[in-house]
């Protein structure tokens with residue numbers, strides 16, 4: 001079988017994208033998705049996304065982690081899917097679509113995709129660290145020198161600890177760079193490695209920076225580029241009007257025989 005695909009990246013978080021409007025992709029074949037995401041044996045990506053029709057939305061995004069399992073929300077993948085939908089002629093410059101955590105709105109403004117994220121109910125404090133869900137679960141630890149941190153080892157230690165080992169968590173290490181900028185590096189569950197950027201993780205880190213006094217919008221540096229997060233904080237500590245803003249680009253298209 002030959003599968004046509006598009007390869008996209010959003011600040012270096014890369015995805016195999018498949019137009020599945022005809023529903024001909026075998027979405028329950030975990031081994032196939034894992035193979036397509038394999039950087040040596042397949043195409044190579046942090047995840048795979050199917051763009052599908054939906055009766056009530058412009059489209060539906062179905063996201064799988066690189067391990068082949070169906071994932072939760074993916075912020076960078078969603079920005080890439082919006083760009084992909086425009087390329088396919090499914091949308092113009094605005095979209096209302098369905099993802100794993102519900103409805104999302106987005107707009108394309110030149111190079112950037114503005115993506116509305118789900119409201120966040122609250123932030124749990126775990127000793128000096130934080131834990132919250134921005135569509136996917138994120139553990140947040142503030143550090144002094146994120147550049148020289150062993151993100152793989154430290155992230156893995158938290159992801160596989162007693163509390164998280166069963167379902168896993170993404171782990172973000174955050175350094176405050178200035179009054180309005182943070183630097184985030186993320187160990188991603190489902191990839192089980194550091195990625196160059198994680199949209200839901202960057203969002204979670206910016207919200208915690210907001211809790212700690214930083215004003216919206218927060219600039220976020222990641223290994224794969226720059227993002228921005230804007231938000232409003234409610235008096236009860238929850239967040240609304242959360243937007244993840246940044247670029248998403250087509251890298252190449254192709255066909256793979258499996």
Ligand SMILES: N[C@H](CCC[C@H](N)C(=O)O)C(=O)O
Pocket residue numbers: 013065071072073074075076077136137169170188189190191197198199200201
């Ligand atoms: N890279 C994604 C996060 C995927 C989350 C996934 N790794 C999980 O929670 O299993 C993003 O841009 O938001």
